[in-house]
Ligand SMILES: Nc1ncnc2c1ncn2[C@@H]1O[C@H](COP(=O)(O)OP(=O)(O)OP(=O)(O)O)[C@@H](O)[C@H]1O
């Protein structure tokens with residue numbers, strides 16, 4: 001029998017008390033141990049022992065957001081779940097921005113609610129295992145296509161692995177992911193296969209679905225077909241990230257262009273963002289918009305690195321112009337290098353193929369931002385399989 005889940009319930013204004021009670025009554029694993037309406041003394045309420053706090057509301061509600069915030073600040077280790085019937089005034093974003101671990105849209109059966117709460121509690125336990133803090137997650141973003149996100153994500157991952165970090169690289173470009181190609185890996189197992197294998201995402205199962213690169217980086221490859229991509233849900237992604245973060249030192253996520261729902265979910269759970277721009281006015285305009293969007297999402301700019309790719313191109317825009325257009329100085333400059341397209345075709349990132357090149361040095365500078373011990377240039381390594389071969393494997 002499942003362990004009993006001790007629940008503290010509080011209701012914001014307009015919450016449908018009856019609907020919430022119905023969702024919590026009748027499953028023997030659910031026990032409401034504390035209950036309060038329209039809290040005056042939230043401190044006393046939150047002092048009570050319990051495994052999870054449920055905040056009931058009806059849609060968008062500042063009281064709900066304040067309660068979620070209090071609950072998290074009071075006991076950061078205890079998950080908080082928002083419960084509301086579907087509302088026309090949209091509240092999902094508000095709930096997640098306030099820090100809720102999950103949202104339950106009513107009506108749902110007590111069994112469904114119990115399942116969600118168990119998942120949320122297990123996820124928190126996984127994240128806060130003694131002695132093992134959740135690994136940082138770095139999202140590599142660029143609002144425009146073709147700016148070098150995949151190049152940067154792969155080289156950053158390999159540069160971190162070179163300093164003995166246990167790195168997991170996730171290809172979130174679900175429809176057109178090409179990390180496998182860029183690293184010369186054939187997609188024997190992908191994120192889609194992991195999803196088909198079903199929850200829970202225990203370490204053993206996750207590990208079986210990660211493909212190893214010769215640098216030591218472990219890769220979660222994107223689905224190989226667009227129809228498979230549509231099967232990947234935001235909830236699933238959150239679960240996968242939470243589990244991956246308990247089994248490595250750092251998670252790097254390569255993203256598709258733009259702020260798609262899965263990119264927003266990744267930003268929400270990330271600790272750092274690497275925003276990629278290129279030296280042309282269209283890309284820079286989009287980079288500025290991207291930075292502004294992060295700002296609107298309340299993202300701490302301290303944790304955003306601005307990376308300017310192809311930074312030495314002679315296109316009439318200087319790094320100073322960049323600061324003026326984008327509104328901040330780039331943190332890292334990656335030069336254009338003819339060896340880069342070649343290294344991608346060979347499936348060996350430039351940090352490994354040409355460790356003494358300017359581009360490799362720039363990637364190591366970027367890695368310095370996420371690792372404690374800088375490292376000198378290692379000897380070149382030979383790729384074990386070529387990117388072109390990986391492409392052929394993909395078409396099998
Ligand atoms: N610094 C560089 N020097 C030379 N070539 C580069 C450089 N950066 C990117 N490229 C070229 O641009 C191509 C596109 O880069 P990449 O695939 O990393 O972009 P992306 O932002 O991931 O694109 P998408 O939005 O389609 O996923 C690379 O295949 C490479 O050939």
Ligand SMILES: [Mg+2]
Nearest residue numbers: 149150173255
């Ligand atoms: Mg890409």
